[in-house]
Every structure is written in C-alpha cells, then in structure tokens.
Amino acid sequence: xxTYLWIGLGGFLGANARYLVQSWAAxxxxxxxxxxxxxxxxxxxxxxxxxMTIATERLSLxxxxxxxxxxxxxxxxxxxxSFGYETWQLLETAGRLQFGLNFLGNIVLGATGVLxxxxxxxxxxxLRG
Numbered sequence: 001x002x003t004y005l006w007i008g009l010g011g012f013l014g015a016n017a018r019y020l021v022q023s024w025a026a027x028x029x030x031x032x033x034x035x036x037x038x039x040x041x042x043x044x045x046x047x048x049x050x051x052m053t054i055a056t057e058r059l060s061l062x063x064x065x066x067x068x069x070x071x072x073x074x075x076x077x078x079x080x081x082s083f084g085y086e087t088w089q090l091l092e093t094a095g096r097l098q099f100g101l102n103f104l105g106n107i108v109l110g111a112t113g114v115l116x117x118x119x120x121x122x123x124x125x126x127l128r129g
C-alpha cells in the first residue's frame with residue numbers, strides 16, 4: 001500500500017475517534033467550553049509520545065506502521081487547528097478567562113501528556129526488560 005494510503009487510513013480512523021471524543025465530552029459537559037478538543041489534544045500528545053518513545057528506543061517498526069499511527073491516526077485525532085480557532089472564538093464570545101483557561105489548559109496539559117507518555121513508555125520497556 002502506498003504511503004498516502006497508510007496516512008489516509010490512519011487519518012480517517014483518527015478523525016472519527018476525535019469526533020467520538022468531542023461528541024462524548026459535549027454530551028457530558030455541554031458545548032460551551034471545548035472539553036473534547038482539550039481531551040483529544042492531551043490524550044493525543046500522551047499517545048504520540050508513548051508510541052514514538054517505544055518506536056525509537058525499543059522497537060523496529062516499519063515506516064508504514066509509523067506513518068499509519070503517528071502521522072495518520074494521531075495526526076487526525078489531535079486537533080490543534082481546532083484548538084486555535086476555538087480559543088479565538090472563546091476570546092471573542094466568552095471572554096479572557098475562558099480564553100486563558102483553554103489556552104493554558106491545552107498547552108500545559110498537552111505538554112504534561114507528552115512527559116507522561118515518555119515516562120510511561122520507558123517504564124513499560126523497563127518492566128519488559
């Protein structure tokens with residue numbers, strides 16, 4: 001299968017996973033604050049860091065596997081373009097507090113997700129020997 005098909009298949013699945021997360025979050029907490037986008041960004045950051053740490057430090061994965069999971073699925077799942085637009089919309093409609101909470105929440109929690117993903121991957125690799 002060509003490179004673009006691997007990325008496209010992963011992106012298709014990732015975008016649908018993001019939609020499910022966003023729909024679930026909106027149903028649970030309402031749509032006034034973009035919780036679903038933040039959840040996708042944080043979990044996507046954690047998963048990408050976890051996967052890439054294991055893929056580069058322990059496993060020998062095919063380029064197609066990396067493209068499918070990292071570029072395709074997680075690229076379709078994480079939503080930083082949505083994050084940027086929704087953050088701007090919060091500034092215009094809800095005010096500075098909501099803008100700041102969304103901005104800092106995504107950045108700080110997303111970076112924390114990366115740190116946790118790397119630490120978790122290294123811990124799992126240590127346990128597995």
